[in-house]
Amino acid sequence: MANFRVHVLGAAIPSALAAGLAIAGGLVTPQVGGVCFGLGVLGGMLPDIDADNSVPTRIIFGALAVVAAVVVASALHVDTAPGLVALAAVAAFVAIRVGLRGFTAWLCVHRGLVHSLPFAALVGAIVVCVAAQAFHLGPTQAWLAGLFLTGGFLVHLALDELFSVDLLGARMKRSFGTALKLGSRRQLLGTVMLYAGVIALVRFAPPVDPLVRDVTSKRTRAAIAATLARLR
Incomplete structure (x- = not known):
């Protein structure tokens, strides 16, 4: 599996780029953008709480x-x-x-249900709800916060799978397939509870429509383009 430094850098680089684009597009304030970056890095470390x-x-x-x-x-x-x-x-x-x-x-x-796609979705959904209810962020900013955490989490899982492939020996290590998984047959009850938790939290979360609208709007694309043009 990838080591701690690889996980942190692997999550930090795309999180920094995504946070910069979100700030440039006016989707988040610089303060919230910084929090989103931190959540992305945290997501890159979070799966290893089971070790x-x-x-x-x-x-x-x-x-x-x-x-x-x-x-x-x-x-x-x-x-x-x-x-x-x-x-x-x-x-x-x-x-x-x-x-x-x-x-x-x-x-x-270790490498149990915490290293799984539904757990990645669950922690992101928790952040969305907390950001909206406790910190009173709007739907777009709350969903972005959750997506950053889930995104960093997914980077961690993908790196674990990547490092499970021995390219020099052209073989798969025993750990291959233990990270990017949809659940566990050995933990069926836990898997069902994960999915149920995700569904419940998404229903409780603010609507996702504002996020989709803001991310795909011409105004956002124009703001990002203008920021990139100033940097040239």
Whole structure:
């Protein structure tokens, strides 16, 4: 399989190009474009959360733990004693860094359902809903955020499959076919739950029509063309 650096670069390069085009086309603000780029890179690391001691696992759960601690502290600091705020923040950090990471390690098998197309769709759909409901982004920006995460995720899966082919020996390695898959026969219930989750989240998400309209509009193409012309 591809190593950590290949996964990060593989997701970062297309994410940077796509974010630049989205900003140039007026689809997102520079701030949201930067977030989309970050989500694309995160997607490039995310599939390896099913590997207990991988670098992406440590980075992702460490970052999530810090974010959880900051959110809890921000929510409680006005009406709660400083000592209790600090205690709650530490508890949130430990719950994510130790509890959630341990639960994920127990639940997941490396190259299991996490390395699959429906899981890629699921995490993207989650981001769309969170971006729309929690951060009040419009449909186009919310869907782009989710697509960036899913896109980085798919790059990771494609790289894993690519590195599963031994071109010099003209043979397939045993890991071939364990990343870009539609589900698992050994985990039928989990596969069904993944698809059900994707369908439910897409129904809950904002309509996708504005994204399609904005991406395909003449105004967007003209804005991108004008930006590229200025760069020449």
